[in-house]
Structure formats: structure tokens, C-alpha cells
Amino acid sequence: MELLRHRGSFSRTGLRQAQRRGVPVRSLGQPVPQASQPPHSRPHPHPRPLPLHPEISKIIFSAEEIDARVAELGRLVGTDYSDRELLVLGVLKGAFAFTSDLVRHIYPYPPSLEVDFFKASSYGSGTVSSGRVQLDSGFKLDSVRGKHVLLVEDIIDTGNTLSALVAVMKGAGAASVRVCALLDKKARRRVPMEAEYTGFECPDEFIVGYGIDYAEKYRNLPYIGAVKDEFIKK
Ligand SMILES: O=P(O)(O)OC[C@H]1O[C@H](OP(=O)(O)OP(=O)(O)O)[C@H](O)[C@@H]1O
Numbered sequence: 001m002e003l004l005r006h007r008g009s010f011s012r013t014g015l016r017q018a019q020r021r022g023v024p025v026r027s028l029g030q031p032v033p034q035a036s037q038p039p040h041s042r043p044h045p046h047p048r049p050l051p052l053h054p055e056i057s058k059i060i061f062s063a064e065e066i067d068a069r070v071a072e073l074g075r076l077v078g079t080d081y082s083d084r085e086l087l088v089l090g091v092l093k094g095a096f097a098f099t100s101d102l103v104r105h106i107y108p109y110p111p112s113l114e115v116d117f118f119k120a121s122s123y124g125s126g127t128v129s130s131g132r133v134q135l136d137s138g139f140k141l142d143s144v145r146g147k148h149v150l151l152v153e154d155i156i157d158t159g160n161t162l163s164a165l166v167a168v169m170k171g172a173g174a175a176s177v178r179v180c181a182l183l184d185k186k187a188r189r190r191v192p193m194e195a196e197y198t199g200f201e202c203p204d205e206f207i208v209g210y211g212i213d214y215a216e217k218y219r220n221l222p223y224i225g226a227v228k229d230e231f232i233k234k
């Protein structure tokens, strides 16, 4: 076990000291020793459930619920694309966590699966959509021509962002465009938008966590929750 703590290389003195203390030392090229316990029975490095962030009033979707649903979505996507090459396009920044988890669950494997990201934003540092979707001008739209595109979003709220993105991808000559959204806040819709794959229906609240921010904060939380009122600027 102690071997795992010595990730870097040892100096000669450090090496001799480690050997004297009986620390097993592996030289480069030797196989990495396997942990004695299978991954699912190893204790998680953090206490679970994680303590609630002090600025969060409640958890709406727990890390465990999210993990389970993302795995199911991966299976659905994999089944539908088992005979088609797939381009997964994550919408930054909010969908970075969802996209990276989702792609690892896409099974059966499509004949080829590419992952890329596209930046779009309309909320700035507030809780209300500006209605103006700013799209990433640096993205090479040529790269979607002829591809089966799956747009991956953390949340559909007013629908402004995704309706703009679907139109952009179709205009760029994608062979097909589908949407996979973790959360669907139907109560706030202003323009029609239905995802082909949806994780959860989202209550009509401003939510954060699992990639989703308020004024750039809380993206790191492993769960999705609501921010306490006193931390929202009025
Ligand atoms: O349906 P809509 O009302 O358009 O809302 C959904 C969009 O809003 C959020 O992005 P945001 O503009 O906050 O940018 P971010 O992803 O960089 O946080 C979210 O990540 C979606 O992209």
C-alpha cells in the first residue's frame, strides 16, 4: 500500500532509505501492482455522502442518483448509435462534468465515438437568461459536416441555448442532430425544445452543482442543489 504514496521518482538516497524501511519499490517498466481489493469494495477517499456545502440549502439530485441516471443514459445512447459513428459535442461550461461521465457509459460502443466541446452562454453572472446566446466563434463548424451529432447539455431552461445550437449544427451540415440533457426545466420554457434523452425533470428553481454554476461558483459539487437565498444577488 505504501508504494502508492511514492508516485514520483526516488533520488538515490531516497531509494536506499525506502528499501531500508522495507517500502516495496518498483522501477520504471515493471508492472503496476494490483490493489488487493476490487475497486467497488475499496473505501471511497471522501466521506459519503459529502457534507453539504455551507451555501447550499438542499440537495435536489444526489451524486448517487446522478451516477445511476447517467449510466442509464449512456446505455440508451449506446444502443441507438451502435451502428453509427457518433460525435458527442458537450456544451461548455455547464456540461463538462456530465459529458465526461456520459461518454464513459456509452455502450454498446458505436463504431467510432469522437468527443468535442463547444462554448455557449447566455446567463452571465445572473439567474435569468439574457436571451442572447453567445456562441463559440473559435469552434470549427466544418468538423460537424456529415456527422451524427449528439449535443450534450446540463440543463434546458428557456430553451434558447439549445434551439440556437441545434440550428447551428444543422446549418453546418450535420447528418443528424440529437440532444441529451441531464435536466429539463419545462416550466421555464420560452422556445420549443425537446431532448431525445433526458436525465431528470428539474423543478422550477435555480439549481447548481455537477458542472452547473451560479456566477461561476459551485460547478465542483458532486450533487445538484439550490443556493441559499442570502448568497444570491438580488
Ligand atoms: O435553456 P437556457 O435558458 O438557454 O439555459 C440553458 C443554458 O444555460 C446554462 O449556460 P450558461 O449560459 O449559464 O453558461 P455556462 O454553461 O458556461 O455556465 C446551461 O449550461 C445551458 O447551456
Ligand code: HPA
Pocket: 123, 155, 156, 157, 158, 205, 206, 207, 208, 212, 213, 214
Ligand atoms: O437553474 C439554473 N442554474 C444555473 N444555470 C442555469 N442556466 C439555466 N438554468 C440554470
